[in-house]
Amino acid sequence: MMLYVVSTPIGNLKDITLRALQTLKSVDLIATEDTRHTKILLDHYGIQKPLTSFFDHNQSLKGQYLLGLLKEGKSVALVSDAGTPGISDPGYSLIQLAYDHHVPVTVIPGVTALITALTLSGLPAHRFIFEGFLPPKTVGRRKKLQSLKQEEGTVIFYESPHRLLKTLEDIKQELSDPCLVVARELTKKFEEVKKGRASDLMAHFSAHPPKGEFVLLINLTSE
Numbered sequence: 027m028m029l030y031v032v033s034t035p036i037g038n039l040k041d042i043t044l045r046a047l048q049t050l051k052s053v054d055l056i057a058t059e060d061t062r063h064t065k066i067l068l069d070h071y072g073i074q075k076p077l078t079s080f081f082d083h084n085q086s087l088k089g090q091y092l093l094g095l096l097k098e099g100k101s102v103a104l105v106s107d108a109g110t111p112g113i114s115d116p117g118y119s120l121i122q123l124a125y126d127h128h129v130p131v132t133v134i135p136g137v138t139a140l141i142t143a144l145t146l147s148g149l150p151a152h153r154f155i156f157e158g159f160l161p162p163k164t165v166g167r168r169k170k171l172q173s174l175k176q177e178e179g180t181v182i183f184y185e186s187p188h189r190l191l192k193t194l195e196d197i198k199q200e201l202s203d204p205c206l207v208v209a210r211e212l213t214k215k216f217e218e219v220k221k222g223r224a225s226d227l228m229a230h231f232s233a234h235p236p237k238g239e240f241v242l243l244i245n246l247t248s249e
């Protein structure tokens with residue numbers, strides 16, 4: 027009986043550890059956000075395992091089902107669509123449930139977009155704040171940004187391409203047009219890092235409409 031929390035790639039399928047592959051080959055069942063998505067990874071590595079879905083809207087029912095299997099002595103791997111389960115992804119509730127029922131849990135660490143972006147950004151990494159996705163509505167987003175004014179360090183957000191320009195506008199207004207880094211399509215063919223003030227990046231992404239997956243990093247370290 028063991029719940030394995032397994033990190034998978036965020037783009038390049040080679041970014042997976044030997045332990046992750048070994049674990050995915052050895053478990054009885056893989057619980058994943060999207061079975062079709064995970065199947066691509068498994069097929070790439072010739073792994074054939076039963077898959078079951080575990081996502082935000084079925085997590086309480088599915089959690090009980092998975093707990094039942096674990097208690098019968100089965101081993102389950104938890105993966106997400108990309109990166110590390112629980113990081114802006116479902117996962118936390120199953121891990122908590124396992125602990126509550128004395129099911130052993132272990133982690134197979136690996137890639138996550140926030141650390142990959144921070145590493146590549148060249149921004150100070152000795153202190154950072156990860157905010158996940160900003161609120162989708164302008165009022166909530168601006169309020170969150172205002173609350174960060176007093177912070178020190180590098181602030182990291184995940185953002186979708188269709189909200190990028192609005193978010194850059196709010197960052198410009200609320201944080202006095204700070205310098206930031208936009209990291210796009212990390213580990214993939216069109217990986218790109220753009221640096222500049224929010225206003226410069228707005229001009230860039232107005233001319234080159236944003237496509238793909240994005241991480242925003244703002245340097246709030248005082249010089």
Ligand code: SAM
Pocket residue numbers: 036037106108109110111112113114115137138139140183184185186209210211212213214239240241
């Ligand atoms: N669990 C994942 C992790 O460990 O990073 C994050 C999942 S979250 C639902 C998805 C968001 O992560 C995307 O909208 C994007 O902001 C960021 N992301 C994931 N993969 C990325 C990549 N290859 N390049 C840039 N950002 C990425």
